[in-house]
Amino acid sequence: MEEALLTNTKLQFAKEVENYYPELLTDRALEFLIALHQKFNRSRLQLLEERTKRQVQFDLGVFPDFPQETEQTRTANWKVKGIPEDLQDRRVEITGPVDRKMVINALNSGAKTFMADFEDSNAPSWYNCMQGQQNLIDANKRTITYHDSRKGKDYKLNDEVAVLLVRPRGLHLNERHLLINGEEASGSLVDFGLYVFHNTETLRSRKSAPYFYLPKLEHYLEARWWNEVMTFAEEYVGIPVGTYKATVLIETITASFQLDEIIYELKNHIVGLNCGRWDYIFSYIKKFKNHSEYILPDRDQVTMTVPFMDAYSKLVIQRCHKRGIHAMGGMAAQIPINNNPVANEKALEKVRLDKEREVKNGHDGTWVAHPGLVKIAKDIFDKYMPQPNQLDKLREDDRITAADLITVPSGTVTENGIRKNISVGIMYLESWLRGNGCVAINNLMEDAATAEISRTQIWQWLKFNVRLDDGRKLSDELYRSLLDEEIAKIRHLVGEGNIHNTKFDEATALFDKLVRTNEFEEFLTTKAYREI
Numbered sequence: 001m002e003e004a005l006l007t008n009t010k011l012q013f014a015k016e017v018e019n020y021y022p023e024l025l026t027d028r029a030l031e032f033l034i035a036l037h038q039k040f041n042r043s044r045l046q047l048l049e050e051r052t053k054r055q056v057q058f059d060l061g062v063f064p065d066f067p068q069e070t071e072q073t074r075t076a077n078w079k080v081k082g083i084p085e086d087l088q089d090r091r092v093e094i095t096g097p098v099d100r101k102m103v104i105n106a107l108n109s110g111a112k113t114f115m116a117d118f119e120d121s122n123a124p125s126w127y128n129c130m131q132g133q134q135n136l137i138d139a140n141k142r143t144i145t146y147h148d149s150r151k152g153k154d155y156k157l158n159d160e161v162a163v164l165l166v167r168p169r170g171l172h173l174n175e176r177h178l179l180i181n182g183e184e185a186s187g188s189l190v191d192f193g194l195y196v197f198h199n200t201e202t203l204r205s206r207k208s209a210p211y212f213y214l215p216k217l218e219h220y221l222e223a224r225w226w227n228e229v230m231t232f233a234e235e236y237v238g239i240p241v242g243t244y245k246a247t248v249l250i251e252t253i254t255a256s257f258q259l260d261e262i263i264y265e266l267k268n269h270i271v272g273l274n275c276g277r278w279d280y281i282f283s284y285i286k287k288f289k290n291h292s293e294y295i296l297p298d299r300d301q302v303t304m305t306v307p308f309m310d311a312y313s314k315l316v317i318q319r320c321h322k323r324g325i326h327a328m329g330g331m332a333a334q335i336p337i338n339n340n341p342v343a344n345e346k347a348l349e350k351v352r353l354d355k356e357r358e359v360k361n362g363h364d365g366t367w368v369a370h371p372g373l374v375k376i377a378k379d380i381f382d383k384y385m386p387q388p389n390q391l392d393k394l395r396e397d398d399r400i401t402a403a404d405l406i407t408v409p410s411g412t413v414t415e416n417g418i419r420k421n422i423s424v425g426i427m428y429l430e431s432w433l434r435g436n437g438c439v440a441i442n443n444l445m446e447d448a449a450t451a452e453i454s455r456t457q458i459w460q461w462l463k464f465n466v467r468l469d470d471g472r473k474l475s476d477e478l479y480r481s482l483l484d485e486e487i488a489k490i491r492h493l494v495g496e497g498n499i500h501n502t503k504f505d506e507a508t509a510l511f512d513k514l515v516r517t518n519e520f521e522e523f524l525t526t527k528a529y530r531e532i
Helices: 002-008 027-059 068-075 100-107 126-140 187-205 220-237 259-265 277-287 307-323 341-361 371-384 402-406 415-433 448-463 476-494 504-516 524-531
Strands: 011-013 092-097 113-117 145-148 153-156 163-167 174-180 183-186 211-214 245-250 270-275 326-332 365-368 439-441 444-446
Touching (some): 027 183, 027 220, 092 100, 100 113, 100 126, 100 145, 126 163, 174 524, 187 220, 220 259, 245 259, 270 307, 277 307, 277 448, 307 326, 307 402, 326 341, 341 365, 415 504, 476 504, 504 524
Parallel strands (some): 092 113, 092 365, 113 163, 163 211, 211 245, 245 270, 326 365
Antiparallel strands (some): 011 174
C-alpha cells in the first residue's frame, strides 16, 4: 500500500523550491503526508467553509451562544484522564519560533515547557518550516548545537531542558510549496505529520511523546477533526491511541462558547486549554466587525481585566478543572529593557501583576516570550502554587453567561492608538516578509496576532468613522495623514540609505491595502504568504 501511495499520487514542489531536504522528506515520510492529505484535507476544507457560513450569520447580527445540541455534554459529569508525568507541572511555558538558536535558548531557559511555534511567530517560508523540523529532531535527540559567528559563541543544550510542545499551523494555512495531486498541502498536516513521523520513537524511548498546541479552533467539530488526525497517525505508526497529547488554544470568540465540547471531542488526547489572549481579541474584532456597537478601544486598553476577557479566562479555568485538565494563562510579551532601569522595572511590574492575577484566579501555568521573564513568572507561581497544578480549584460559584463573553469594554480610541497600530502593523509585516515572524517592537515581542489586531482595528474604525477621544472622526483623510507621518518616522529610523535593503515599501502597501479594502481579509498571513 505504501508503494502504491507514491506510485499513484502526483507530488510536486513549488518552482522556487531548491532544497528538497532528502533526509527529512524521505519516501516513507512523504507517504505518511500523502495518507494524511488524502484522508483529511477535504474535511479540513469543509470545516473552513463552515467558518465562512457562520461569519455570514455574525454579519447579520446572529451572535454566538452555547450550542443547544450539546447541552448534555456541558452538563454531564465526565472527566479526562491521562496527563503524562512530564506535563503535570507547566507553571511557566516559554514560546517562540523554531529557528535553531531560539530552540536551544528556550529549552535551556528554566521554563517547564517550550512551545516551538510553526504558526504565529514563524514566517512560513520553505526554509523556516523544513529547517524548523530538523531543529526539533536534533533537539529531541539532544544533538542540537549552534555557532553564532557574529558573537563567536557556541550554543548547546543543558543537561536539564524544558519539555517540548509544538504548535502546527492553523487549519486555514496551506503549505504552498508542496502539492499533492494538484492541491496545496495543509500546513497543519505537514507540520504535525513530519513531527510525529520523525520524533515519536525518540520521544517514547525517553518516556515522553509528541505534544502539541492546536491553534485557532473555532468549533468543536474542528477539535473532532484533530482527534481523528491524531488517532489515525497513532494507528499508522503502530502506537497506542492516546499517546499524542494536545493543549488547545482558546483564541477565538466562538471557541469560548464550546469549551466542554472541545475537551470532549479530544478526550483521548487533550491535556489542557490555553487563553490565547491576542488572537482572542483579534477574533472578537473580526467576528463582530460589521457592527458599530462592537468597537473595541485602543489595544493597550483591552487587558485581561476588562469584563469579556476576565469572563473568558475564568470560564476556561472552571471548565478545564471540572474535566481534569490544565488551564493555562496568557502571554507576557514584555522584553527586558537593559538600557533603562526605570522603564524596565515598570514593564516587569506589569508582568508580576498579570501573573499574580492568573495564579490567584486558578491558572495552572502561564506564558512568557523571553527567557528573562521565566524567573519572574516562576517565582510568582511558586509562591501561590507550591503544588504542580491547581486542578482542585474549581470556581464552581462562577456563572459566566453568553452576554458576559461578548460585553463591549469601555475605553477610547486615540490618535496615539491609531499611530501605534499603523507602526506596529507595518514593522511586523516588513519583518515577516523577510522571513522573521517573531519581532521585538517597542520592547514587546510581537507576532502575527498583534499585527492582526493592528490592521483589523483600523479597518473597523475606518469603516465606521469612529470618533476619537478628542472629538475628531477617523476619516480616510486623517488615516492617510497619520500613515504618511508614521512611514516618515520609520524611514528616518531605518535611514534612507538602508531602506532599499528592507521590505518596508511592500509592507506599507500591503498594510494599506488590508485596512482600506471593502472586502475584509480573513488573515493577513494568507494574503502575505505569496510574497515570501
